[in-house]
Amino acid sequence: xxxxxxxxxxxxxxxxxxxxxxxxxxxxxxxxxxxxxxxxxxxxxxxxxxxxxxxxxxxxxxxxxxxxxxxxxxxxxxxxxxxxxxxxxxxxxxxxxxxxxxxxxxxxxxxxxxxxxxxxxxxxxxxxxxxxxxxxxxxxxxxxxxxxxxxxxxxxxxxxxxxxxxxxxxxxxxxxxxxxxxxxxxxxxxxxxxxxxxxxxxxxxxxxxxxxxxxxxxxxxxxxxxxxxxxxxxxxxxxxxxxxxxxxxxxxxxxxxxxxxxxxxxxxxxxxxxxxxxxxxxxxxxxxxxxxxxxxxxxxx
Amino acid sequence: xxxxxxxxxxxxxxxxxxxxxxxxxxxxxxxxxxxxxxxxxxxxxxxxxxxxxxxxxxxxxxxxxxxxxxxxxxxxxxxxxxxxxxxxxxxxxxxxxxxxxxxxxxxxxxxxxxxxxxxxxxxxxxxxxxxxxxxxxxxxxxxxxxxxxxxxxxxxxxxxxxxxxxxxxxxxxxxxxxxxxxxxxxxxxxxxxxxxxxxxxxxxxxxxxxxxxxxxxxxxxxxxxxxxxxxxxxxxxxxxxxxxxxxxxxxxxxxxxxxxxxxxxxxxxxxxxxxxxxxx
Amino acid sequence: xxxxxxxxxxxxxxxxxxxxxxxxxxxxxxxxxxxxxxxxxxxxxxxxxxxxxxxxxxxxxxxxxxxxxxxxxxxxxxxxxxxxxxxxxxxxxxxxxxxxxxxxxxxxxxxxxxxxxxxxxxxxxxxxxxxxxxxxxxxxxxxxxxxxxxxxxxxxxxxxxxxxxxxxxxxxxxxxxxxxxxxxxxxxxxxxxxxxxxxxxxxxxxxxxxxxxxxxxxxxxxxxxxxxxxxxxxxxxxxxxxxxxxxxxxxxxxxxxxxxxxxxxxxxxxxxxxxxxxxxxxxxxxxxxxxxxxxxxxxxxxxxxxxxxxxxxxxxxxxxxxxxxxxxxxxx
Numbered sequence: 001x002x003x004x005x006x007x008x009x010x011x012x013x014x015x016x017x018x019x020x021x022x023x024x025x026x027x028x029x030x031x032x033x034x035x036x037x038x039x040x041x042x043x044x045x046x047x048x049x050x051x052x053x054x055x056x057x058x059x060x061x062x063x064x065x066x067x068x069x070x071x072x073x074x075x076x077x078x079x080x081x082x083x084x085x086x087x088x089x090x091x092x093x094x095x096x097x098x099x100x101x102x103x104x105x106x107x108x109x110x111x112x113x114x115x116x117x118x119x120x121x122x123x124x125x126x127x128x129x130x131x132x133x134x135x136x137x138x139x140x141x142x143x144x145x146x147x148x149x150x151x152x153x154x155x156x157x158x159x160x161x162x163x164x165x166x167x168x169x170x171x172x173x174x175x176x177x178x179x180x181x182x183x184x185x186x187x188x189x190x191x192x193x194x195x196x197x198x199x200x201x202x203x204x205x206x207x208x209x210x211x212x213x214x215x216x217x218x219x220x221x222x223x224x225x226x227x228x229x230x231x232x233x234x235x236x237x238x239x240x241x242x243x244x245x246x247x248x249x250x251x252x253x254x255x256x257x258x259x260x261x262x263x264x265x266x267x268x269x270x271x272x273x274x275x276x277x278x279x280x281x282x283x284x285x286x287x288x289x290x291x292x293x294x295x296x297x298x299x300x301x
Numbered sequence: 302x303x304x305x306x307x308x309x310x311x312x313x314x315x316x317x318x319x320x321x322x323x324x325x326x327x328x329x330x331x332x333x334x335x336x337x338x339x340x341x342x343x344x345x346x347x348x349x350x351x352x353x354x355x356x357x358x359x360x361x362x363x364x365x366x367x368x369x370x371x372x373x374x375x376x377x378x379x380x381x382x383x384x385x386x387x388x389x390x391x392x393x394x395x396x397x398x399x400x401x402x403x404x405x406x407x408x409x410x411x412x413x414x415x416x417x418x419x420x421x422x423x424x425x426x427x428x429x430x431x432x433x434x435x436x437x438x439x440x441x442x443x444x445x446x447x448x449x450x451x452x453x454x455x456x457x458x459x460x461x462x463x464x465x466x467x468x469x470x471x472x473x474x475x476x477x478x479x480x481x482x483x484x485x486x487x488x489x490x491x492x493x494x495x496x497x498x499x500x501x502x503x504x505x506x507x508x509x510x511x512x513x514x515x516x517x518x519x520x521x522x523x524x525x526x527x528x529x530x531x532x533x534x535x536x537x538x539x540x541x542x543x544x545x546x547x548x549x550x551x552x553x554x555x556x557x558x559x560x561x562x563x564x565x566x567x568x569x570x571x572x573x574x575x576x577x578x579x580x581x
Numbered sequence: 582x583x584x585x586x587x588x589x590x591x592x593x594x595x596x597x598x599x600x601x602x603x604x605x606x607x608x609x610x611x612x613x614x615x616x617x618x619x620x621x622x623x624x625x626x627x628x629x630x631x632x633x634x635x636x637x638x639x640x641x642x643x644x645x646x647x648x649x650x651x652x653x654x655x656x657x658x659x660x661x662x663x664x665x666x667x668x669x670x671x672x673x674x675x676x677x678x679x680x681x682x683x684x685x686x687x688x689x690x691x692x693x694x695x696x697x698x699x700x701x702x703x704x705x706x707x708x709x710x711x712x713x714x715x716x717x718x719x720x721x722x723x724x725x726x727x728x729x730x731x732x733x734x735x736x737x738x739x740x741x742x743x744x745x746x747x748x749x750x751x752x753x754x755x756x757x758x759x760x761x762x763x764x765x766x767x768x769x770x771x772x773x774x775x776x777x778x779x780x781x782x783x784x785x786x787x788x789x790x791x792x793x794x795x796x797x798x799x800x801x802x803x804x805x806x807x808x809x810x811x812x813x814x815x816x817x818x819x820x821x822x823x824x825x826x827x828x829x830x831x832x833x834x835x836x837x838x839x840x841x842x843x844x845x846x847x848x849x850x851x852x853x854x855x856x857x858x859x860x861x862x863x864x865x866x867x868x869x870x871x872x873x874x875x876x877x878x879x880x881x882x883x884x885x886x887x888x889x890x891x892x893x894x895x896x897x898x899x900x901x902x903x904x905x906x907x908x909x910x911x912x913x
Binding site: 348349458460461488489490491492493494496497500516517518519520521522541542545546555556557559560561562563564 | 620621765766768769772792793794795796798799822832833836837838839841842844845848849850851852855
């Protein structure tokens with residue numbers, strides 16, 4: 001009976017979980033130009049911000065190399081800012097800070113959001129209602145207001161503090177999405193089977209529900225990261241950015257404060273804006289094209 | 302063997318489950334009472350929407366009843382709630398489901414799937430005991446352990462994986478096996494082998510089996526007694542020969558008349574009662 | 582209708598070739614219901630898409646032609662089917678046809694779409710009237726046309742789709758597992774409806790593809806048994822059920838469980854092993870690894886077709902049995 005009979009037609013219709021997934025991801029990524037485009041854009045941004053200072057040998061962003069708003073020249077490729085510092089160097093360090101704050105914010109938001117969302121979806125009933133009520137309250141309070149209040153309350157704002165502040169105000173979106181997922185996963189047969197095999201709630205959540213949401217969580221993280229970068233820019237423009245470092249938002253803050261728009265010093269405000277747009281655009285594109293890869297139904301024929 | 306000679310293995314009393322509230326309430330299972338003796342195979346027959354799958358989830362304690370009782374060896378188990386309290390229950394009552402591919406965690410190997418129920422045991426099994434229990438269960442369902450254990454579930458055919466899922470249910474040594482449409486995803490030629498496996502388990506271990514199906518032929522082949530469910534209620538129950546040969550309830554009669562039979566050639570057509578169909 | 586030597590396979594860029602249908606030929610007479618029975622993965626659904634002219638990549642048809650009402654069509658180029666074949670000569674009633682209705686549109690919108698797709702000159706009013714007339718002829722309430730799909734039961738939806746897909750009076754209806762996912766009562770209603778369509782002459786013949794042998798035995802005049810992409814036996818329904826010849830047919834019929842006291846009398850045995858992998862089918866007779874009558878020649882050579890066009894089998898063991906019987910007759 002138990003001869004290793006090859007698994008007939010089922011192979012073609014039900015590929016092995018990993019083998020099949022890997023193959024279909026390989027096929028999908030090969031043909032998904034948007035995925036490769038966004039991935040290369042992100043790689044370029046990372047190289048620019050992390051290795052740029054060494055590549056271009058411009059590793060001191062606070063060095064004064066000219067006067068107020070010197071136009072672009074062979075020495076200062078993108079001119080100087082209001083203090084006479086090199087905009088190009090500032091841009092590399094600013095992108096680094098912005099991405100770092102976005103990443104910290106993303107991680108924090110994912111941890112809180114996934115925990116609350118999974119618990120709510122898994123338990124259902126009163127627990128779910130209470131957790132979701134809390135989430136909805138957090139959503140209804142404008143996050144910028146919380147951010148402003150928190151930022152004012154904390155006088156010395158490091159990069160980590162900024163990431164934490166943004167993270168703990170932006171998780172509700174993830175929590176709601178994850179709740180919907182885990183609440184439908186909870187009723188799957190494999191969860192029932194694990195339950196009658198004696199698995200406790202912790203094991204059910206960690207082994208039966210979370211692995212099935214992994215691709216979903218990764219994509220939520222990408223979205224949280226991009227919104228974290230933008231949130232930081234918004235705060236910094238209001239003058240509530242991190243202290244003692246340069247971020248894209250802080251660059252915009254100074255440019256606005258020192259009338260760069262009115263004086264026509266475009267090199268002070270256009271480059272940081274372009275980089276912010278590139279970061280947000282590439283991350284959103286990555287998210288939507290990765291979505292197509294994980295969910296074959298969305299693929300274009 | 303008269304039913305009174307032994308206490309029932311499992312018994313339900315007026316078991317009911319309602320979904321929703323007020324006007325939208327749906328009585329998925331209503332006042333269901335029956336029992337299964339050790340070594341007895343009882344079939345629950347019904348069409349989709351009859352409540353038989355809800356009944357299965359109630360019996361497996363995956364769903365709390367709205368009212369009524371489930372008694373295992375005479376003890377009410379509906380008061381047990383947490384997974385810790387229910388462990389001894391699941392040690393004795395296990396289940397097999399319809400679609401083996403949906404019932405298995407695709408991130409596990411077959412060995413891990415099979416070892417899971419060992420946590421139901423009242424002691425912590427040694428390595429030797431773990432291996433021995435898993436291998437015995439696999440041999441019991443006619444699979445070669447070395448062939449199966451280190452593969453992933455999706456490397457097996459549907460028939461093989463359903464056997465693995467039956468072996469999984471056997472690992473902790475249950476006294477009652479609930480099989481919810483275990484053959485509906487399998488081909489005809491494999492279907493019979495799974496049914497025969499259930500017969501063998503009853504023979505070897507005096508196991509009670511609650512067999513849930515929509516297929517009257519399978520119920521006839523396998524079971525001693527049959528319950529017919531219709532819209533959440535048991536409309537008829539009794540020895541299989543009696544119920545299926547002399548159906549009393551109108552629903553059972555219609556069900557039997559509409560089932561196509563291989564050896565009743567043309568019966569469905571020749572009855573000629575085509576009226577365009579009701580129930581728009 | 583005559584079908585000749587159909588071969589089709591699935592292939593993807595990197596995956597192996599799955600030969601799902603391999604050399605299938607048969608004919609269907611006017612007024613006949615031909616049943617095709619087989620297990621999952623035997624190629625029967627592939628056959629359905631090939632003969633309903635709806636095959637598209639990764640399914641490739643490598644050979645085969647179909648003779649229908651005096652016209653011949655090659656099946657290999659399904660991207661460019663001559664106009665008037667799809668829907669008019671052959672029409673497909675697929676497995677979950679009832680879900681093909683748009684849930685946000687009324688049934689009559691679907692009727693208009695279907696008829697307009699084949700004849701753009703038809704007006705909405707004409708289309709609806711035609712459907713009304715057909716429903717009345719088949720004693721179904723014409724009010725279903727004004728309903729939304731969710732207002733109809735699953736069985737009714739399936740019947741409505743069956744009627745709409747035969748509105749153009751296609752000469753051949755291909756029904757691919759039309760009753761799976763239906764309750765037994767709805768199954769019966771659908772089969773009765775198909776029979777009525779045939780009796781009234783709206784369609785000329787039905788090819789009914791299923792894994793459900795008991796259901797098939799109730800509607801088909803002749804049954805073709807498919808195994809691993811090939812037809813292993815074709816015979817009149819009654820003859821096949823009463824005296825199956827091919828070893829695979831025997832086990833298939835032997836493992837059917839009728840709700841009948843007789844099934845309890847003895848233990849019924851299934852077929853050992855599982856259906857073969859069509860990427861790499863067994864040599865010779867494809868059933869030989871699972872056959873209990875296997876002989877020395879079976880793995881070596883493909884068995885020839887014995888019998889006539891309408892009634893044949895492919896099996897070495899059967900050939901030998903027949904030869905021995907004939908020899909015994911001569912001896913007497």
